[in-house]
Every structure is written in structure tokens, then in C-alpha cells.
Ligand SMILES: NC(=O)C1=CN([C@@H]2O[C@H](COP(=O)(O)OP(=O)(O)OC[C@H]3O[C@@H](n4cnc5c(N)ncnc54)[C@H](OP(=O)(O)O)[C@@H]3O)[C@@H](O)[C@H]2O)C=CC1
């Protein structure tokens with residue numbers, strides 16, 4: 001058997017087109033253009049790439065992109081002062097503080113300074129609470145994108161056994177909440193989980209967000225399962241030439257796609273959905289802030 005490949009790039013494109021249409025309608029009917037502010041502290045090369053890609057996608061959707069790049073030695077108080085300024089700026093509808101932050105800054109403190117109604121990453125305590133309680137939250141982008149991808153191959157998730165590998169605030173925990181809201185029976189596994197392979201073998205939907213290259217093997221997967229590979233890991237690729245690298249997920253893709261019913265590739269799976277959902281959240285935040 002060979003798994004159906006879930007084309008995250010194509011689904012993301014359609015989400016972005018919907019957002020662009022929504023932005024155009026806001027402009028026409030209400031005369032304003034949503035703005036997304038991205039704050040980057042330091043020179044982490046991967047973060048620089050993501051921030052640049054977010055800026056391009058934001059403008060492509062017809063929104064304004066406001067980029068704040070601060071040196072790595074910026075103090076926590078200065079970052080907080082910037083977030084507060086953006087909270088008070090009516091031109092700014094969404095605020096994203098790129099993670100990870102340099103070691104001398106407490107990410108938790110900075111994130112919770114963001115106005116929850118502008119928290120398009122869905123990482124503040126208020127939005128995390130709303131998500132768990134089933135109230136109108138701004139939902140973290142990667143988990144939201146993962147659910148949209150599952151829906152392309154599974155009409156109804158009710159009663160499915162879903163296993164989430166990983167319990168981070170950014171991915172694992174909110175993804176488990178969303179799967180529960182879809183009426184899955186949810187197991188959250190992590191580094192202390194016993195018999196991890198056996199737990200995975202019980203999954204009708206297996207989501208891997210551990211940050212360990214190709215950790216999930218083909219024989220961990222239930223035949224026909226839907227596999228969502230959130231992991232983005234850069235590994236050496238000497239076969240491409242000296243000093244070259246490539247991206248792999250948390251799942252051994254070749255082995256898994258021989259067993260799974262459907263699977264997301266890396267790249268081209270969850271990653272593009274993350275950016276698409278960020279734009280979607282920015283449009284949502286812009287409308288809500290104006291009572292639309
Ligand atoms: N596609 C996208 O858009 C995005 C992709 N990512 C990628 O997703 C992955 C996860 O990211 P993130 O959630 O931020 O990572 P974190 O490092 O914050 O969390 C990793 C989680 O995996 C668990 N874990 C680690 N090792 C093992 C193991 N050997 N067995 C079982 N569980 C383990 C940890 O368990 P414990 O809690 O017990 O330590 C932890 O809960 C990364 O590859 C990241 O690059 C992240 C964000 C967006």
C-alpha cells in the first residue's frame with residue numbers, strides 16, 4: 001500500500017487565496033487594511049528565513065507587514081516596551097514575537113504582554129485558556145493547520161484514536177485540544193511515555209511534533225492511519241555535496257508512507273499551513289477588533 005500524500009502547499013495556497021479575498025472585501029466595504037507586526041530579536045538564521053517568508057506572504061495577501069528586527073543584546077524591558085507600543089497602535093491587528101528568544105529574555109513574560117486580541121500566534125495564557133474551554137480563541141497556527149490537513153482526508157474524526165507526540169505550548173498541547181474538540185479520543189505522548197511505539201500503533205491519527213529527525217518508524221504506524229508530520233529538522237546531506245543540508249520530519253517518510261493511509265511530506269506539509277493560518281488569524285483579529 002502506498003499512502004495518499006497530503007499536499008500542504010496546495011491547501012495552504014487555497015487558504016491564502018481565501019484570506020486575500022477577505023482582505024479585499026474589508027478594504028472595499030470598510031476602507032481598512034489589516035496589519036501584522038513581526039518582532040525578531042537576534043540573528044538566528046532559521047528565524048530570519050521564516051520572518052522573511054511571513055513578510056512576503058503577508059503582502060501577497062494584501063495586508064501590511066510591519067517588521068521589527070532588534071539586536072540579540074536587546075533587553076527584556078525593551079522588547080516588552082515594543083510589544084506595549086504595538087498593543088496601543090491601531091494600525092497593528094496582529095503581533096507575532098518570533099521564538100526562540102535569546103537566553104536572557106523570558107519568552108513567557110514577553111508573550112503574555114501581547115494583547116490577547118492581537119495574539120495571532122495564540123500563545124498567550126488568555127488564548128490558551130479560551131482554546132481549552134472551547135471559547136472563541138485565536139488558535140495557534142501549526143495545530144490549526146494540522147487539523148485542516150487531516151480534514152482533507154477524513155471527513156469525520158469522531159471517535160478516532162488520535163495520538164500527539166509532543167506536549168509543547170506551541171504545538172502539542174493546542175493540537176491535542178483541537179483533536180478533542182473534533183471528538184477524537186486523544187493521547188498525548190512525550191519523553192516519559194512508556195511503550196511509545198505501542199501507543200503510536202494504536203493511532204488512527206498520528207501527529208508527530210518532537211523535533212527528532214525521523215524518529216517515528218514505519219512499524220510504529222497502524223496500517224491506513226493518517227500521519228501528520230509537524231517536525232522540521234535540518235540534517236546534513238553529504239550526498240548533495242559538502243556542507244549541504246536538507247529538511248526532514250519527525251517521521252521516517254519512506255517507511256511510513258508504505259504503511260499509512262495518508263501522510264504529510266516535509267517540506268510541503270504542515271510548514272506552509274502554519275504561515276497560511278497566521279494570515280487567517282490576522283484577518284480574524286482585524287475583523288473582531290472592529291466588531292465585524
Ligand atoms: N511545521 C511547522 O510549522 C512547525 C514545526 N515545528 C517543529 O515541530 C517540532 C516540535 O516543535 P516544538 O513543539 O516547538 O518542540 P519542543 O522541543 O518544544 O517539544 C518537543 C516535545 O517532544 C517531546 N519529545 C522529545 N523527545 C522525545 C522522545 N524521544 N520521545 C517522546 N517524546 C519526545 C518532548 O517531551 P517532554 O515534554 O517530555 O520533554 C516535548 O514535549 C520541531 O521539529 C519543530 O521544528 C514547530 C513549530 C512549527
Ligand SMILES: Nc1nc(=O)c2c([nH]1)NC[C@@H]1CN(c3ccc(C(=O)N[C@@H](CCC(=O)O)C(=O)O)cc3)C=[N+]21
Pocket residue numbers: 049050096097098099100121141142232247266267268269270271272274275
Ligand atoms: N512565535 C512563533 N510562531 C511560530 O509559528 C514559529 C516560531 N515562533 N518559531 C519557529 C517555528 C517554526 N515555524 C515554521 C513556519 C513555517 C515553516 C515552513 O514554511 N516550512 C516549509 C519549508 C521551509 C524551508 O525550506 O526552510 C515547509 O515545511 O515546506 C516551517 C516552520 C514557525 N514557528
